[in-house]
Amino acid sequence: MPIDAPALAFTQAERDAVYRAIFERRDMRHFAGGSVAPEVMRRLLTAAHHAPSVGFMQPWRFVRVASSALRTQLQALVEQERVQTARALGQREDEFMRLKVEGLQDAAEVWAVALADGREKHIFGRRTLPQMDLASASCAIQNLWLAARAEGLGMGWVSLFDPVAVAALLQLPAGADPIALLCIGPVHGFYEEPMLQQERWAKRCPLDELLFEDAWGQPLKSLLDQATAAKEHTI
Numbered sequence: 001m002p003i004d005a006p007a008l009a010f011t012q013a014e015r016d017a018v019y020r021a022i023f024e025r026r027d028m029r030h031f032a033g034g035s036v037a038p039e040v041m042r043r044l045l046t047a048a049h050h051a052p053s054v055g056f057m058q059p060w061r062f063v064r065v066a067s068s069a070l071r072t073q074l075q076a077l078v079e080q081e082r083v084q085t086a087r088a089l090g091q092r093e094d095e096f097m098r099l100k101v102e103g104l105q106d107a108a109e110v111w112a113v114a115l116a117d118g119r120e121k122h123i124f125g126r127r128t129l130p131q132m133d134l135a136s137a138s139c140a141i142q143n144l145w146l147a148a149r150a151e152g153l154g155m156g157w158v159s160l161f162d163p164v165a166v167a168a169l170l171q172l173p174a175g176a177d178p179i180a181l182l183c184i185g186p187v188h189g190f191y192e193e194p195m196l197q198q199e200r201w202a203k204r205c206p207l208d209e210l211l212f213e214d215a216w217g218q219p220l221k222s223l224l225d226q227a228t229a230a231k232e233h234t235i
């Protein structure tokens with residue numbers, strides 16, 4: 001029996017809300033302090049936990065950084081890595097050092113996300129692509145990011161750190177790997193475009209340059225006419 005896809009679609013208002021969360025989500029590095037109500041934080045984590053995962057392995061683990069001393073130690077590790085990254089960038093070192101790359105001290109909440117230990121026993125979907133565990137945990141983080149935006153909260157994903165040092169600080173078991181320090185909380189406003197674009201570090205690539213047909217590099221023949229393409233979101 002044919003399935004009527006439009007009948008299963010969300011209403012226009014619901015679709016608008018989903019796309020709004022997607023387009024207005026920003027990686028935030030400026031926070032307004034304050035707090036996140038426990039029930040809101042629980043909703044965000046529940047959204048994360050409903051992400052897809054390869055073989056349904058659910059590799060994500062979340063560690064709340066409650067201690068301010070621990071937060072300071074984590075920030076020191078990020079600062080160390082920021083300097084190392086700047087050096088590795090060569091010509092763009094000074095430009096990079098001017099960028100704000102984390103908001104660890106001002107965010108209401110800091111949560112570390114780690115890949116669970118014992119991931120080697122999950123073979124389904126990972127035999128040839130073991131990194132699908134990281135892909136799955138990234139889906140969870142994206143869910144949390146979008147839910148936070150819908151709740152009016154900012155979130156920043158900080159990955160500038162030595163994972164061995166962060167694992168030691170958080171007492172992760174052998175085989176578990178930290179992948180993110182999430183800064184979450186109230187913000188004064190959301191950047192209108194990615195901060196790295198505002199700062200002229202990088203800009204969003206035109207979508208059409210990333211779409212191919214049948215073989216890499218072969219342009220997609222027709223998906224959108226020019227008029228529709230012109231209306232596409234470009235920020």
Ligand SMILES: Cc1cc2nc3c(=O)[nH]c(=O)nc-3n(C[C@H](O)[C@H](O)[C@H](O)COP(=O)(O)O)c2cc1C
Pocket residue numbers: 025026027028029100101102157158159160193194195196197
């Ligand atoms: C896996 C991952 C790691 C990231 N790590 C950092 C980071 O350490 N510091 C930072 O300032 N931004 C980090 N970002 C945020 C990106 O810079 C940001 O997503 C990008 O500039 C696009 O901006 P937008 O998220 O506001 O659209 C990270 C993003 C991802 C997906």
